[in-house]
Amino acid sequence: MATSDSVRTGVAGLDEILNGGIPRGNVILLEGKIGTGKTTMGLEFIYRGASQFNEPGLIVLFEMSPEKVTRDALGFGWDLQELERKNRLKIVFTTREVLRQELQQADSVLLEEAAKMGAQRIFIDGVARLISNDRTAESRSAFHVLTEGLQRENLTAILAVEASALEVDATHSLPEESIADTVIRLTMEESHRAVNRSIEIVKSRGQSYQMGRHSFRILDGSGIHVYRRVQAPRMASRDRASAFDPTTRVTTGVPGLDELANGGYFVGSTTVVVGISGVGKSVMGLQFLAEGVRRGERCVMLSLDEQVDQILRNARSIGIDLGPAMQKDLIHIEYEPPQEIEVDSHFYHIEELVQTFKPKRVLIDSLSTYGSSLGTQGRLFRDFFHALVALMKEYQVAAIYNHENPEMLGMASMMGGFAMSSLVDNIILLNWVELGDSFRIGLNVAKMRSNPVKRVTCECEITAEGMRVLPRELPPARAPFSRYRGLVSRAPERQFRQTQPGGPDDGSAQ
C-alpha cells in the first residue's frame, strides 16, 4: 500500500520494500552502528530527491566536514556541489547545541534556509547526543521538539543515529523510536568471517511495508542497493506459478533420454540431475543448452563450480561450440564464485537475468555448491531454492539443477541431506555401476511429475560426441544392463536366463 503522497527515497530497492516510498512528512529514525551505511543512505536520500524527484533538500552535519562529504559522494557519482550551485541542495555545518536551539524557535535560521530553497527533505547526520542517551523525560522532550520543528515545515526527515548511542537491542524500544514515524535499522552481520549488511523497517506509520531483514550493499559508482530478502512474498503471479502447460515440452538434448522422459521436460518444470562428480551431470546439462541453442531458444547457464572459459572448453570436448551462440546473444553463461554468496543479492541478480534475458532453458551447476555456501541445515537454502523454483515457473523456464550426490556407487537417497525432492518435478539419477573392471554409467528417471515413468536403469556412455542413452538391448559383445539386477544397490548381479548356445546371453559377454 503506497500512500497517495509518498516520498520515493530513490535508493535502489528500498522503495520496493517500502511498497512505493515513505509518507510525506514522516520523521525517519535511521539507526545503526558505526560503519553500517547511515550517512551514505541519508546522503543518497537527499541526492536522489534533488536530482530525480525535483525535491530540494538540506543536509545537516555536525562533526563531519562538508568538504569530505562532498568528496565521498562524488565517489558514488553524486555531484553535490553541482546541486548546491543550482540551489537544489544545501549542506549546513553546525553543532547539536545550535540545532536544538534552532528547532525550538519558530524563526529558525536553518528552517528559513530550507524554506527559501523549497526544501522538502532534510537529512541530519548523527543526532545521538542531540537527543541524549539518558532515559529522562528531558531527552524524550528534546526529540519531540526536534520532530515538531521538522513537521512544522512538512519536511520528510532522516535522522541518523548511532545504535550504540541509543543502546538499541532487540528487547528494548526507546522513546525516540516511538516518537519517530518510521524506524529503519541497519546492521552488519558476521557470517563465516564475512560481513553482510542488512536493513529492516522496524515500523513506518501510514503505510504497509515488507517486514523482515533484507540485504543491502554499498556499490562504488552508484550507491546503495537494497535486495529484498529471498523469502519475502513476490507478486501473486509468482505464488500461483506452476508448470501449467501440460503439452509443450523441451527436448533434453541427450539421444535416448527423450524416450525415457516421455518426449522431454515440461516447460516451467524443475529437474534435478543427481550424481557423483564426474558421472556426466554437466555434460548432460551442456547438451540440454546446446539443444536449446539449436532450436533458437535463449539459454542461461549459471555456474558456481567452473569459470566460463573452462565451461566452453568442456563443451568443445564433446563437440559443442557455444561461442557463436554467445555472440548472437542466444546463450548467457556466467560464473559466480561461491565463497561469499549473499543470498538476497544473488537471487536478485538471477531474477533480473531471467526477466531481461528471457531464457527458455536454464542450467544451474550446482545445487550442492549452494548448499556448501548457504548451509543445508537451516531454512535459508530451502527458501532460496523455493524462490528459484517459483521464479522459473513464473517465467515458464525449463530449469535443470545439477546436484552432487557424494555416494560413489549406488545411491541410498536421492538428494542426500537436501530434503527438497518435493519441490522438484523431475529427478534423474546418474550413478557409477562397477561391472568387471570398469565403471559404467547408470541412468534412472526416478521422478517425473504428471508422466508415466518406466523406472528402469539404463546405461549411458560419454564419447567425443557427448552423452547418449544406450538401447536396452546391446550387441552380444557387451551384456546390456537388462541382464543385471541390483544395479543401484552397489552389488549388481548378472541374471542368467535359459538361452540358446551362441545367443546374446550365453555368458560370453563381459
Place this chain on the structure above:
Amino acid sequence: MEIPAKSEAKKIAELMGAVSLLRNACDLDLFVFLNRHPRSLLSTEQLAALVGYPMSQIAESIEVFIAAGILDRIQNPGHAARLYHLNTHRHTPEGERLRRLVQLASTRQGRRSILQVIHTEGSDGEPGASKVEGRLLRVA
C-alpha cells in the same frame, strides 16, 4: 619560520592577489575553515573554538570577509548562532585561484609559506588600519 623559495613566494604572491584581504594567520585559517564548511550555522564563540583564535580576532576577520563580499551572514535577533555562507564563485578565474590557495594552505608547509608572504607584505611600513582599507579597496 622557513622562508619560501623565491619562485614559490612569487607563486603564492600571485595567488594572494585574488585574496588580498588576508591580513594575518587568523584570516587565513578562518578562510580555509569556511572553504571546508561553506555554509556554517555557528555562534562566534563556537567558530572561534573550531578555528582556534580569540573571539575578537575571529569577529574582526568575519567583518573583513563580509565587507569584501565573499561572506554572507544571516542572523535572527535572539539567536546566538549565525548562518555563514562563503560565496567565492569557484568557477571563475578568481575562484580557481582561491581553490589553489586553499589547497596550498591545507598543508603544513604551504600554510607556513603563505603566512611568510603575508608577513613580508605586511612589513612594508603601512599602518595597520589603512593597510586593511587598501586591501579592501583592491578587493572591491
